[in-house]
Amino acid sequence: MDDLVQALAGIVGQANVASGADAAPWASDWTGQYHGEPLAVARPADRDQVAAILRLAGARGLPVVPVSGNSGLNGGAMGQGAIMLSLDRMRRIREINPRARTAVVEAGVIVAALDAAAETHDLTFPLAFGASGQAMIGGVLSTNAGGANVLRYGNTRDLCLGLEVVLADGRVLDLMQALHKNNSGLDLRDLVIGAEGQLGIVTAAVVKLHPRPSQRVTAMVAMPALDRATDLLNALQDASGNAVVAFEFMPRAFIDGHLALRTDAREPFDAPHPVNLLVELAAARQGNLAEVLEEVLAARLEDGTVSDAVIAASEAQRQEMWSRREAAAEIAFARRPVLDTDIALPRDCVADFLRDVEPLLTAIDPGCQVLSVAHLGDGNIHYTCWPSRDDAALKDALRAEIDRLAVAMNGTFSAEHGVGLSKLGSMSRHKDPVALEVMRAIKDALDPQGILNPGKTIPR
Amino acid sequence: MDDLVQALAGIVGQANVASGADAAPWASDWTGQYHGEPLAVARPADRDQVAAILRLAGARGLPVVPVSGNSGLNGGAMGQGAIMLSLDRMRRIREINPRARTAVVEAGVIVAALDAAAETHDLTFPLAFGASGQAMIGGVLSTNAGGANVLRYGNTRDLCLGLEVVLADGRVLDLMQALHKNNSGLDLRDLVIGAEGQLGIVTAAVVKLHPRPSQRVTAMVAMPALDRATDLLNALQDASGNAVVAFEFMPRAFIDGHLALRTDAREPFDAPHPVNLLVELAAARQGNLAEVLEEVLAARLEDGTVSDAVIAASEAQRQEMWSRREAAAEIAFARRPVLDTDIALPRDCVADFLRDVEPLLTAIDPGCQVLSVAHLGDGNIHYTCWPSRDDAALKDALRAEIDRLAVAMNGTFSAEHGVGLSKLGSMSRHKDPVALEVMRAIKDALDPQGILNPGKTIPR
Numbered sequence: 001m002d003d004l005v006q007a008l009a010g011i012v013g014q015a016n017v018a019s020g021a022d023a024a025p026w027a028s029d030w031t032g033q034y035h036g037e038p039l040a041v042a043r044p045a046d047r048d049q050v051a052a053i054l055r056l057a058g059a060r061g062l063p064v065v066p067v068s069g070n071s072g073l074n075g076g077a078m079g080q081g082a083i084m085l086s087l088d089r090m091r092r093i094r095e096i097n098p099r100a101r102t103a104v105v106e107a108g109v110i111v112a113a114l115d116a117a118a119e120t121h122d123l124t125f126p127l128a129f130g131a132s133g134q135a136m137i138g139g140v141l142s143t144n145a146g147g148a149n150v151l152r153y154g155n156t157r158d159l160c161l162g163l164e165v166v167l168a169d170g171r172v173l174d175l176m177q178a179l180h181k182n183n184s185g186l187d188l189r190d191l192v193i194g195a196e197g198q199l200g201i202v203t204a205a206v207v208k209l210h211p212r213p214s215q216r217v218t219a220m221v222a223m224p225a226l227d228r229a230t231d232l233l234n235a236l237q238d239a240s241g242n243a244v245v246a247f248e249f250m251p252r253a254f255i256d257g258h259l260a261l262r263t264d265a266r267e268p269f270d271a272p273h274p275v276n277l278l279v280e281l282a283a284a285r286q287g288n289l290a291e292v293l294e295e296v297l298a299a300r301l302e303d304g305t306v307s308d309a310v311i312a313a314s315e316a317q318r319q320e321m322w323s324r325r326e327a328a329a330e331i332a333f334a335r336r337p338v339l340d341t342d343i344a345l346p347r348d349c350v351a352d353f354l355r356d357v358e359p360l361l362t363a364i365d366p367g368c369q370v371l372s373v374a375h376l377g378d379g380n381i382h383y384t385c386w387p388s389r390d391d392a393a394l395k396d397a398l399r400a401e402i403d404r405l406a407v408a409m410n411g412t413f414s415a416e417h418g419v420g421l422s423k424l425g426s427m428s429r430h431k432d433p434v435a436l437e438v439m440r441a442i443k444d445a446l447d448p449q450g451i452l453n454p455g456k457t458i459p460r
Numbered sequence: 461m462d463d464l465v466q467a468l469a470g471i472v473g474q475a476n477v478a479s480g481a482d483a484a485p486w487a488s489d490w491t492g493q494y495h496g497e498p499l500a501v502a503r504p505a506d507r508d509q510v511a512a513i514l515r516l517a518g519a520r521g522l523p524v525v526p527v528s529g530n531s532g533l534n535g536g537a538m539g540q541g542a543i544m545l546s547l548d549r550m551r552r553i554r555e556i557n558p559r560a561r562t563a564v565v566e567a568g569v570i571v572a573a574l575d576a577a578a579e580t581h582d583l584t585f586p587l588a589f590g591a592s593g594q595a596m597i598g599g600v601l602s603t604n605a606g607g608a609n610v611l612r613y614g615n616t617r618d619l620c621l622g623l624e625v626v627l628a629d630g631r632v633l634d635l636m637q638a639l640h641k642n643n644s645g646l647d648l649r650d651l652v653i654g655a656e657g658q659l660g661i662v663t664a665a666v667v668k669l670h671p672r673p674s675q676r677v678t679a680m681v682a683m684p685a686l687d688r689a690t691d692l693l694n695a696l697q698d699a700s701g702n703a704v705v706a707f708e709f710m711p712r713a714f715i716d717g718h719l720a721l722r723t724d725a726r727e728p729f730d731a732p733h734p735v736n737l738l739v740e741l742a743a744a745r746q747g748n749l750a751e752v753l754e755e756v757l758a759a760r761l762e763d764g765t766v767s768d769a770v771i772a773a774s775e776a777q778r779q780e781m782w783s784r785r786e787a788a789a790e791i792a793f794a795r796r797p798v799l800d801t802d803i804a805l806p807r808d809c810v811a812d813f814l815r816d817v818e819p820l821l822t823a824i825d826p827g828c829q830v831l832s833v834a835h836l837g838d839g840n841i842h843y844t845c846w847p848s849r850d851d852a853a854l855k856d857a858l859r860a861e862i863d864r865l866a867v868a869m870n871g872t873f874s875a876e877h878g879v880g881l882s883k884l885g886s887m888s889r890h891k892d893p894v895a896l897e898v899m900r901a902i903k904d905a906l907d908p909q910g911i912l913n914p915g916k917t918i919p920r
Contacts, residue, residue, distance in 0.1 A: 100806060144643050155641065167894070174892040181615065181804045181838050181875040183604050183654055184883075184891055185918055186899045190650035194643055241701055241745045285701045344641045346560060378641050415641040423644075431644055432634040434627070438906065439646045445905035446898065458645055 004060070008042040008083070011052045016043040016089065026084050031073055031333045031340075034421065036080030038065070043086045047203045050085065051170040054201070054451075057083050058169055063454045066197045068108055068136035072143060073329065073340060074420025076196050076456060085201060087138045093117050094204075101209045102161060102178045107138030107202050114207070123209040126153040128246075130326035138202045144194030146416030148325070151377035152245040152282075153210060155416065157193045162206030165192050167199070168447035178206045191442075196418050197453040199446050213245075213282035217290045218318040221297065222273035222308040226351040229277060229376055232300065233347075236281065240292045246280040247377035248325050249350075254373050257331040258324050265324065269308045277376070278325050328373045328382060337390040339398055340382065340422075343406040344415035347379040353409055354381070360401050361385060365394055380415040396425060403430055419457045428459040464520070468502040468543070471512045476503040476549065486544050491533055491793045491800075494881065496540030498525070503546045507663045510545065511630040514661070514911075517543050518629055523914045526657045528568055528596035532603060533789065533800060534880025536656050536916060545661060547598045553577050554664075561669045562621060562638045567598030567662050574667070583669040586613040588706075590786035598662045604654030606876030608785070611837035612705040612742075613670060615876065617653045622666030625652050627659070628907035638666045651902075656878050657913040659906050673705075673742035677750045678778040681757065682733035682768040686811040689737060689836055692760065696741065700752045706740040707837035708785050709810075714833050717791040718784050725784065729768045737836070738785050788833045788842060797850040799858055800842065800882075803866040804875035807839040813869055814841070820861050821845060825854055840875040856885060863890060879917045888919040 008017045018026070019040040028035045039062065044050045057064045063082040070077050077084075090106035093114060097103070098121040105114055111132040115125045127140060129147035139145070140156045141163070153159065162176040175189050192199055223229060229249065236244050252274050259265045268276055281289045293311065300306035312318040332340050345353055354372060361368055367388025374381040385398050403413040403426045413426040427436065439458045443450075468477045478486070479500040488495045499522065504510045517524045523542040530537050537544075550566040553574060557563070558581040565574055571592040575585045587600060589607030599605070600616045601623070613619065622636040635649050652659055683689060689709065696704050712734050719725045728736055741749045753771065760766035772778040792800050805813055814832060821828055827848025834841040845858050863873040863886045873886040887896065899918045903910075 099808065144647075146641055146643075150641065155643075157647075167898070171894045171897070173894045173898060175895060177872070178806065178870065179804050179839070179872055179875075181606055181610065181835075181840050182872040183606075183615075183876055183878050184872055184874040185879060185887060185895065186658070186902060187604075187617075187650050187654050188895055188898055190647050194647050198646070238745065241743070241747075283701070285698065287701075344639050346638065348559065375641075379639070380641050410638065412637070412639055412642040412644055414644040415639075416643055418643050419645060427645060434631045434633045435635060435645065435648055437631070438627070438633060438648055441905040442646060442902055445901040 004083070005040050007056055008040055008053065011056065012042050012044050012049050017041065023084070026067060026070065026079060026086065029070060029072065029075065029077065031329070034075035034078040036078040038079035038082055038084040041084040041086055043089045045089050047164065047166060047172060050166045050201055050203055051172060053083065053085055054166055054168060055170040057451050058449055061449060061451070063451050065453050066138065066142070066201045068139040069110065069131065069134045071131035071134045072139065072420060073417050074422040076143065076418055076420035076453070078421060087136060087203070090203065096121055096209070098123060100178060103207050103209055104204065105137050105207060106204050107136060109137045111135050111137065111140060118209045119212060122212045124212045125159070125207060126210050127156060127159060130329055137205055137207070141193050141202050141205055142195065142197050143418035144416070146375070146378070146380065148246040148248060148375060150375065150416070151247060157190060159208045160189065160193060160205055161208060163189045163192055163202060164204040165200035165202055168449065168452050173200060176204065176206055194418070196420065196457040198443055198457050199452065211284035214284050215289050216280065216282040217293050218278070218280045218312040218321055219293060219297070220268045220310045220321055221277040221279055221306055222269050223275040223277065223305065224307050226275050226354065228305045229275065230348055232305070233377060235296050236279065236293070239296050240281050240283070240289060243281040243283045243289055244279070244377065245282045246278060248278040249374040249376040250276040250278070250325065251372055252276070253371050254331065257371060258327050261327060261331050261334055266320070268324070269310065271308070273307055278321055325373070332371065332382070332384040335386050337387055337395065339385040339387060339395045341384070341399060341402050342380070342382055342415050342417040343402065343411055343413055344378065344380045345406060345409050345411035347376070349409045349411065350374060350376060350379055350381060353405060357383065357402060357405050360405065361398055364397050364401060368398065378415070379411070399426065400429065421456055424456070424459045464543070465500050467516055468500055468513065471509050471516065472502050472504050477501065486527060486530065486539060486546065489530060489532065489535065489537065494535035494538040496538040498539035498542055498544040501544040501546055503549045505549050507624065507626060507632060510626045510661055510663055511632060513543065513545055514626055514628060515630040517911050518909055521909060521911070523911050525913050526598065526602070526661045528599040529570065529591065529594045531591035531594040532599065532880060533877050534882040536603065536878055536880035536913070538881060547596060547663070550663065556581055556669070558583060560638060563667050563669055564664065565597050565667060566664050567596060569597045571595050571597065571600060578669045579672060582672045584672045585619070585667060586670050587616060587619060590789055597665055597667070601653050601662045601665055602655065602657050603878035604876070606835070606838070606840065608706040608708060608835060610835065611707060617650060619668045620649065620653060620665055621668060623649045623652055623662060624664040625660035625662055628909065628912050633660060636664065636666055654878070656880065656917040658903055658917050659912065671744035674744050675749050676740065676742040677753050678738070678740045678772040678781055679753060679757070680728040680770045680781055681737040681739055681766055682729050683735040683737065683765065684767050686735050686814065688765045689735065690808055692765070693837060695756050696739065696753070699756050700741050700743070700749060703741040703743045703749055704739070704837065705742045706738060708738040709834040709836040710736040710738070710785065711832055712736070713831050714791065717831060718787050721787060721791050721794055726780070728784070729770065731768070733767055738781055785833070792831065792842070792844040795846050797847055797855065799845045799847060799855045801844070801859060801862050802840070802842055802875050802877040803862065803871055803873055804838060804840040805866060805869050805871035807836070809869045809871065810834060810836060810839055810841060813865060817843070817862060817865050820865065821858055824857050824861060828858065838875070839871070859886065860889065881916055884916070884919045
């Protein structure tokens with residue numbers, strides 16, 4: 001393998017190749033679920049170096065696993081026996097065009113860094129999730145990442161106008177453009193977005209920026225039961241002119257999990273409640289959103305559909321509310337063994353799902369414990385199950401049951417985190433078989449050697 | 461061919477096969493630009509009949525051209541020597557779910573009929589263009605159609621959640637789902653949308669519906685020059701909370717063309733103006749949009765950036781304003797020979813493009829005449845050129861020059877009408893060559909016999 005390291009060093013420079021013990025930072029993910037020894041890690045500086053690495057890999061028939069922030073939860077960047085291609089050096093924001101509200105960015109730009117750069121122009125890159133300080137543009141595009149603001153701004157796909165992609169054989173697919181209308185043949189942009197590196201390596205993108213909200217109001221809202229939460233969301237949308245940017249659900253068990261995880265964590269309310277919502281409204285225009293929120297909540301405190309509510313009075317209080325919600329992945333992975341899922345349902349099925357799923361799981365594993373947290377506005381639940389023992393077959397049976405119920409309620413087993421390694425079984429069980437055949441046909445047509453992130457995303 | 465007609469009749473019934481003179485309604489488009497003698501026209505009743513027709517075609521190696529409303533402008537449904545597969549009998553609206561704001565529709569549902577059905581639930585299917593009374597869901601999905609409301613609601617792709625597609629070999633790709641988050645492998649939905657029938661036949665879809673605006677205000681606005689129109693749009697968006705649904709530009713020549721075409725046409729203003737805008741604001745929420753519009757216009761009448769304005773005082777006046785704009789295609793095709801285009805530019809380049817393009821064209825053909833009409837909010841110009849003589853090479857040279865300037869200004873040669881036959885040369889000249897290679901690879905992988913709408917969309 002010294003020969004491979006030398007060949008890679010010839011492309012990216014000796015300082016930008018790691019192998020053996022030096023590759024340890026790329027050998028596992030932060031959840032500790034996936035481990036893989038890469039042959040070597042190469043950190044290209046630009047698109048041409050990416051292309052050269054792919055040509056080298058192709059000539060030697062070696063797999064290539066792209067990695068950017070390595071904050072994924074599904075093993076999509078697990079690099080066992082592969083050349084890992086880290087995009088972290090390609091972190092230039094090439095341009096921000098405030099008038100067109102667009103930015104041209106390289107794949108290694110950190111999501112939060114792009115938002116900070118947009119802020120200087122009174123704009124925002126509104127993708128928001130716990131790992132936004134680590135995740136990079138290449139990764140969020142490759143997984144079509146979601147998060148807490150999808151309700152308002154859409155997934156990553158909705159934030160992307162143009163794309164630059166290096167294909168398996170090193171050819172550069174240039175789809176860099178900033179137009180909102182461009183019907184010129186097959187939509188290759190949306191095909192590469194969310195493809196988890198199966199079709200090519202995203203090296204740069206043109207993304208949309210949005211006006212930075214000039215007002216923002218954030219609250220914790222307690223309810224006696226989840227089934228009226230959709231009505232609350234609709235009332236807030238109607239009263240505010242669709243200014244709701246986040247509508248997040250945390251059951252009591254989540255609050256307990258947060259209190260156990262963090263010594264500085266505090267109760268959101270004086271008393272415990274079964275349903276805790278984090279609600280945020282934001283807008284770039286006039287009108288008093290705090291007043292709107294207060295009015296809607298006051299009416300519901302009156303009629304009893306809301307039990308309690310706290311509106312953040314400062315940015316510090318707002319941050320406290322968000323840090324609770326964003327601790328979700330840490331809470332889930334603080335205990336092992338753990339099974340994390342990422343399902344989505346029609347919004348009005350969420351309460352029924354949560355009611356029905358737990359007894360189904362305890363029927364399989366009476367000792368298992370469960371936790372949920374949801375982007376309720378999107379019907380997207382991160383349902384965590386801690387089985388009573390570390391047994392792959394048991395975990396698979398639990399996941400299969402969660403998936404089965406979600407799909408039976410017209411939902412999906414995979415909402416926003418991607419498939420990676422963890423959901424290959426779910427794909428085989430529930431994805432339309434013809435869709436899988438078509439995916440394989442496209443993959444084989446564009447990567448006939450199968451060197452791009454093999455063994456993931458598309459079950460064989 | 462009697463044998464083919466009989467075989468098709470065996471699938472769809474004798475009454476639903478046409479050939480020879482009976483096939484005349486499908487042998488040309490309404491623009492009169494494209495003529496083709498189909499082998500036969502088959503009108504399936506359902507998905508299984510579509511699949512059977514494709515299997516028959518595959519067995520005989522015959523091309524299949526799908527057609528729904530046949531209102532396209534680029535020859536995408538030209539059926540020379542092909543089995544034409546007309547989806548017009550598949551016109552069931554299977555379901556409207558007012559709570560989820562979705563509809564399940566078959567490919568032959570007429571766009572305006574879907575909107576009318578949505579209206580009974582106080583919802584709208586907001587795709588709006590001149591041919592919405594003729595165009596069908598299968599066609600607007602296959603071309604990713606745009607129109608006057610894209611500014612607010614997006615293209616057809618943005619209005620689609622789920623899709624059912626029959627592939628070249630008769631397999632059914634079932635992507636029917638109504639979720640807003642569903643990352644489960646390659647995005648085949650967006651790949652088929654806009655693919656112009658190259659990858660499969662769209663037979664059904666789940667589409668989004670939007671709240672029907674409870675208020676709507678429509679105006680004709682005259683300006684002395686186009687270069688300040690973007691400022692007007694931004695001011696209207698800011699003052700109304702992004703309630704602008706249409707922002708359409710018609711130069712004086714367009715008004716003249718309309719007056720010449722229609723005996724009942726009237727001048728929009730007392731005096732002629734170089735820049736005539738059709739502006740519409742709409743919202744489902746409270747707030748007085750008419751007041752907002754009046755205030756913004758009053759300030760601009762004061763400072764002279766707006767010359768005159770008329771707000772529609774009745775639905776009849778609104779309809780008059782829209783019927784003028786929607787006469788665009790008729791005005792263009794009322795004279796021959798004609799070259800119609802469909803370019804898009806960054807919004808702030810539209811005035812420069814219109815200033816620069818005309819002398820370039822008259823340098824090629826001093827006798828040519830030109831006309832433009834634009835979805836200005838999208839930077840999308842339908843630029844029409846009437847050359848001085850009917851000469852294919854001349855038309856191609858004129859088109860090439862229009863394309864070249866648009867692309868030089870970071871625009872596209874194909875915004876919303878699709879490629880079909882008319883823009884194959886533009887695709888060859890301006891689309892990224894690697895993108896064309898990838899399109900061909902995907903096409904070959906999914907339709908190895910090349911029987912689906914051959915010779916269109918993707919230049920070979």
